[in-house]
Amino acid sequence: MEQLLSQLNEQQREAVVNTEGPLLILAGAGSGKTRVIAYRIAFLICEKGVPPWNILAVTFTNKSAQEMRTRVQRLLQGQELSSAPWVSTFHSLCVRILRQDIEQLKESYSRTFTIYDQDDSLRLIKNAVKDLGYDDKHLGARSVQSAISSAKNRGEDVEAFAARADYVDERRAAIARVYKTYEERLHANNALDFDDLMIKTVRLLRNAPEVRDKYNRKFRYILVDEYQDTNSLQFALVSLLTQQQQNICVVGDEDQSIYKWRGADITNILNFEKHFPNSKIIRLEQNYRSTQTILDVAGAVVKRNTERKGKNLWTSNPPGERVRYYQAFDAEAEARFVASKIREHRNEQPNIRAAVLYRTNSQSRVFEEAMRRAGLPYNIVGGFSFYERQEVRDIIAYLKLALNPTDSIALQRVINSPPRGIGKQTLEEIDRRARDFGLSIWETIALVIEKPDGLSPRAVAALKNFRTIIYHLAELAGAPLPRGTGVRGPRRGSPAGVLDPPVGDAQGAFNSESFASPDEHAQDAHATLAQVAHVTLSDSPVSDVVKAAILDTGYEIALKSEKTDEADARLENLQELVNAAVDYDEQGVEGLREFIDHSALSSDTDQYKSEVPVTLLTAHSAKGLEFPLVFIVGLEDGLFPHSRSATDPAELEEERRLCYVAITRAEKYLYVTHAMKRRVYGEELASEPSQFLNEMPLEMIEDLTMGKSWLSFARGSTTIDYPQDEPHKEKRKYMGKTYDSVDSIAEFFKLRGQQMGNTRGSSPPIVTKSAPRRSPGAPPLAHPQDEGGTSDFVPGSYVRHAKYGRGLVLRREGVGDSTKLTVSFPGHGQKKLVQKYANLESA
DNA sequence: TAAAGAAAGTTTTTT
DNA sequence: ACTTTCTTTA
Numbered sequence: 040m041e042q043l044l045s046q047l048n049e050q051q052r053e054a055v056v057n058t059e060g061p062l063l064i065l066a067g068a069g070s071g072k073t074r075v076i077a078y079r080i081a082f083l084i085c086e087k088g089v090p091p092w093n094i095l096a097v098t099f100t101n102k103s104a105q106e107m108r109t110r111v112q113r114l115l116q117g118q119e120l121s122s123a124p125w126v127s128t129f130h131s132l133c134v135r136i137l138r139q140d141i142e143q144l145k146e147s148y149s150r151t152f153t154i155y156d157q158d159d160s161l162r163l164i165k166n167a168v169k170d171l172g173y174d175d176k177h178l179g180a181r182s183v184q185s186a187i188s189s190a191k192n193r194g195e196d197v198e199a200f201a202a203r204a205d206y207v208d209e210r211r212a213a214i215a216r217v218y219k220t221y222e223e224r225l226h227a228n229n230a231l232d233f234d235d236l237m238i239k240t241v242r243l244l245r246n247a248p249e250v251r252d253k254y255n256r257k258f259r260y261i262l263v264d265e266y267q268d269t270n271s272l273q274f275a276l277v278s279l280l281t282q283q284q285q286n287i288c289v290v291g292d293e294d295q296s297i298y299k300w301r302g303a304d305i306t307n308i309l310n311f312e313k314h315f316p317n318s319k320i321i322r323l324e325q326n327y328r329s330t331q332t333i334l335d336v337a338g339a340v341v342k343r344n345t346e347r348k349g350k351n352l353w354t355s356n357p358p359g360e361r362v363r364y365y366q367a368f369d370a371e372a373e374a375r376f377v378a379s380k381i382r383e384h385r386n387e388q389p390n391i392r393a394a395v396l397y398r399t400n401s402q403s404r405v406f407e408e409a410m411r412r413a414g415l416p417y418n419i420v421g422g423f424s425f426y427e428r429q430e431v432r433d434i435i436a437y438l439k440l441a442l443n444p445t446d447s448i449a450l451q452r453v454i455n456s457p458p459r460g461i462g463k464q465t466l467e468e469i470d471r472r473a474r475d476f477g478l479s480i481w482e483t484i485a486l487v488i489e490k491p492d493g494l495s496p497r498a499v500a501a502l503k504n505f506r507t508i509i510y511h512l513a514e515l516a517g518a519p520l521p522r523g524t525g526v527r528g529p530r531r532g533s534p535a536g537v538l539d540p541p542v543g544d545a546q547g548a549f550n551s552e553s554f555a556s557p558d559e560h561a562q563d564a565h566a567t568l569a570q571v572a573h574v575t576l577s578d579s580p581v582s583d584v585v586k587a588a589i590l591d592t593g594y595e596i597a598l599k600s601e602k603t604d605e606a607d608a609r610l611e612n613l614q615e616l617v618n619a620a621v622d623y624d625e626q627g628v629e630g631l632r633e634f635i636d637h638s639a640l641s642s643d644t645d646q647y648k649s650e651v652p653v654t655l656l657t658a659h660s661a662k663g664l665e666f667p668l669v670f671i672v673g674l675e676d677g678l679f680p681h682s683r684s685a686t687d688p689a690e691l692e693e694e695r696r697l698c699y700v701a702i703t704r705a706e707k708y709l710y711v712t713h714a715m716k717r718r719v720y721g722e723e724l725a726s727e728p729s730q731f732l733n734e735m736p737l738e739m740i741e742d743l744t745m746g747k748s749w750l751s752f753a754r755g756s757t758t759i760d761y762p763q764d765e766p767h768k769e770k771r772k773y774m775g776k777t778y779d780s781v782d783s784i785a786e787f788f789k790l791r792g793q794q795m796g797n798t799r800g801s802s803p804p805i806v807t808k809s810a811p812r813r814s815p816g817a818p819p820l821a822h823p824q825d826e827g828g829t830s831d832f833v834p835g836s837y838v839r840h841a842k843y844g845r846g847l848v849l850r851r852e853g854v855g856d857s858t859k860l861t862v863s864f865p866g867h868g869q870k871k872l873v874q875k876y877a878n879l880e881s882a
Numbered sequence: 883t884a885a886a887g888a889a890a891g892t893t894t895t896t897t
Numbered sequence: 898a899c900t901t902t903c904t905t906t907a
Contacts, residue, residue, distance in 0.1 A: 884906105884907090885906090887904080888904070889902085889903070891902090892898100
């Protein structure tokens with residue numbers, strides 16, 4: 040341990056050895072935060088003799104949890120440990136607690152509850168919107184989902200939400216009714232959505248003193264990573280868990296707070312000392328990751344934020360090279376540039392790892408393509424994960440059904456996939472009857488099989504077939520379902536663990552008939568966590584059940600008979616799913632349930648290989664990672680910063696922090712690029728450089744663009760700093776001929792025309808050399824061709840609308856009569872208007 | 883009922 | 898541009 044401690048600097052060491060009482064570690068980017076947490080855990084175990092199971096470390100993503108586990112493991116190598124410390128995400132921690140104790144909540148949820156991911160929850164909301172008779176045009180399921188989610192995260196239940204929805208606000212009242220139905224149906228399905236996982240856990244700990252006490256005694260030392268991103272529920276959870284011992288250590292950095300949109304509450308970290316009296320604060324300000332230049336650039340950008348305490352991040356690393364800049368013609372050219380630079384770097388340093396950071400996942404496609412073309416193996420983080428693929432979700436749905444057939448979302452998903460003759464008509468009829476009798480769909484199927492009442496024999500046969508498949512899977516899983524109309528589940532079965540494996544008969548699962556009815560078995564609601572984790576009663580491995588879900592359902596045959604490349608790829612994915620299941624082969628229902636939980640809670644592919652030359656990811660998912668070579672791409676106005684943040688200064692600051700996070704991922708080399716035009720929704724749009732580029736010290740940037748670029752214009756003029764709070768007054772001064780991307784495109788064509796000896800073609804007007812720089816974000820001048828009258832309505836200018844009043848033009852699309860403007864009106868939100876009909880005047 | 887074709891919505895970031 | 902959902906047709 041002595042030797043371990045000597046590898047840390049003074050502040051880091053302080054952070055490690057101060058194990059007792061509340062501790063706030065303010066850790067700047069690259070200051071060795073993960074290292075400190077790992078050492079701290081090792082220190083607690085080795086030096087303080089704390090048993091590993093008394094330690095809990097919570098992170099936000101699976102990726103960082105995994106990283107943490109590996110680090111701790113490496114430090115403790117050689118140590119014989121009886122168990123590992125709990126390192127988990129907030130959500131998986133909640134799942135583990137709820138799987139154990141949710142019945143103490145007395146809300147008639149059973150421990151066999153199903154987790155609904157965002158997609159499942161969206162389906163449920165869609166159904167609810169439809170069944171309540173609302174027009175899904177007016178009440179988009181997605182926006183309802185986000186309204187409900189943020190209500191939940193504010194701690195507003197249905198009643199509170201409805202109370203705030205007075206009769207004036209019809210839309211809100213409608214959402215309130217959907218919210219109510221949604222909650223009822225979640226409950227009827229014995230299902231919890233992501234937000235519920237937090238909510239129910241907090242409620243459980245609040246309302247059940249004995250449960251709270253149990254976990255307080257269990258988790259004697261708690262660490263929370265990325266504390267600046269915690270929301271009020273997560274704060275409540277942490278407070279409840281540390282009520283008794285107060286050994287709470289949180290690590291965070293206000294400059295890296297990028298999840299306010301998801302309810303993160305920065306005051307959690309700012310008021311830590313108030314929440315936890317007698318707390319210590321330690322600052323980690325030495326950066327070990329980046330060159331001085333990269334750090335300076337990052338600092339210059341984030342300095343523009345006003346909502347900030349500020350800190351003194353320094354490094355003893357060499358200055359390194361300048362940041363490199365490239366202005367690409369379009370998104371494809373940008374990707375080609377990045378790929379070729381990565382190859383150049385790898386020629387110099389064969390094993391250098393590169394990352395491409397973009398604002399939105401939709402940008403990843405071009406880069407994938409370019410990497411493939413350049414023969415660079417790449418790894419893509421986020422986007423559609425493995426578990427989000429249709430075929431994988433289908434098989435998971437079968438598995439969910441085997442454990443909980445009342446899960447109507449899973450049932451609807453697979454009842455007819457692969458096609459087995461249960462069509463829309465049949466489903467609607469069943470749905471109607473289910474509602475009439477107040478039964479779940481599964482229960483109704485049983486009813487219909489006995490009393491078809493007008494349903495075609497063919498449909499009944501198909502339903503029977505489907506039911507047999509589920510019966511079979513349930514038996515194989517070691518959780519046999521009662522035959523006939525008898526139904527169990529949270530609503531009628533005994534609440535405790537009816538779905539749990541039969542105790543004391545290892546053969547049970549294989550002998551399907553003998554377990555047609557569930558055995559009575561002792562259920563200790565207060566079983567210890569260890570007991571739950573090691574229930575190994577049924578003999579069938581998880582992978583066998585997964586295989587059965589692929590084969591016995593006819594899924595494989597259906598795919599094989601398709602004989603398309605796509606079907607083959609799907610089959611391969613399913614093989615991959617079986618492989619994943621092999622890892623979970625600790626047998627039995629608990630193993631299967633854990634497997635399913637994992638699939639719901641892992642959004643990013645965890646088999647992310649760090650040795651791969653190139654990693655493609657969003658700036659958000661890059662947080663916590665570092666790469667010697669980093670490309671920040673798409674630095675364009677409206678993209679990064681994103682246009683959705685244009686109207687709110689606080690949101691713009693969050694975008695800036697995101698940019699800060701992106702820059703500080705780089706160790707040695709940083710490239711920043713933008714394209715002059717880009718396709719958005721299939722439409723080609725000219726794009727302006729990001730204001731964040733302008734906030735970087737220009738002398739620290741090297742221009743790699745062939746010919747003229749935005750940067751060369753920017754350099755040609757004196758830098759004008761306008762005060763943060765009053766940008767508009769200053770900006771309006773620059774009304775001379777300015778840079779904009781149309782001119783740059785003109786420049787590009789001219790240049791290319793010269794290179795190719797081609798002087799023909801209608802070159803747009805060329806920009807004058809002496810052009811002063813326009814500060815990005817300022818109103819660009821009208822293009823020469825639309826001079827007069829309407830030419831003022833360009834992005835950045837203000838207009839007046841008869842109904843909405845004064846608004847800011849954000850985007851302009853199309854030409855002539857079809858010109859559309861996206862305008863943001865304070866109090867009315869963004870509107871898309873056809874310029875010809877909108878009767879706008881400039882304001 | 884299922885497959886094929888047409889229309890509409892989509893993209894901010896994530897557990 | 899791409900994907901999901903609605904509509905038509907075999």
